[in-house]
Amino acid sequence: MRACFPSSRRFRMLPDPTHRSAMSANDPISAVVKSLNSRKVLLQLATSLRISGDIRLRDALREDEERLAQNILRILDSDSDRADVQKLEGNSAQDFLDVLQNTLDKGLLLEKEHNSKARRMILKLSEACDRLPSALFITGVTGRDEFALFGGGFGDIYQASYGGQRVALKHIRTFHRNAEQRRIRRQFCREALVWQQLRHPYILPLFGIDRETFPSSLCMVSPWMQHGTVLKYLNDHGRGNVDKLVGFSLPFIFYEDP
Secondary structure, eight states: OEEEEEETTEEEEEEOHHHHHHHTOSSHHHHHHHHHHHHHHHHHHHHHTTOTTOHHHHHHHHHHHHHHHHHHHHHHTOHHHHHHHTTOOHHHHHHHHHHHHHHHHTTOOOSHHHHHHHHHHHHHHHHHHTOOOGGGBOOOOBOOOSSOSEEOSSEEEEEEEETTEEEEEEEEOOOSSHHHHHHHHHHHHHHHHHHTTOOOTTSOOOOEEEOSSSTTOOEEEEEOOTTOOHHHHHHHHOSTTHHHHHHHHGGGOOOOOO
């Protein structure tokens, strides 16, 4: 990676040693972890120099993303590297999750097999470090109702607003036992990670995770359905067509089993 710096009213190209050392590290896991902070520093510098829109910078960032993808492929194809990823903790685990999620979102892993491995890695690392990719979190949820309208196995459903529309908040119910709370949180995170991958006309999208509405707790945010949950709808309207509905929907679900 090279960064652009002004010199004598013109731009000249100078190397970014911090970023280059991250990308050329022999350890691909360290290269992935360090790349996020190096990229942030470079973008901040580009903003301060008012060169964020420079085409050379955009090209360099794209090349950087492709090199990162190659490092991730090395990790995915190595049993020992995959095991070492699961040992990451704290900010290192968070940075790795964020880079891997961003690589998936930008479609830089071209093979279906590698996409499946990457999603499994996110699931396992998220469970191991009790964190989620930053890209899943959203802000701007407002107008939450005072009382829950529905309840589930480990969460309560509230109505609120997000992006100009009514939404449902699936809020983790608080338990007093620490072990039980950890289990429920892991289950919640796994559900969110799986849900965000699903693509089907009859499966509601996951807008993201809200961590501001309830102190020290998380909510999954999805569109609000006026007839309530599936179980409530079936109880209100009968179960005569449930087999037909399930049989129609399942073949079209786009999800790779982790």
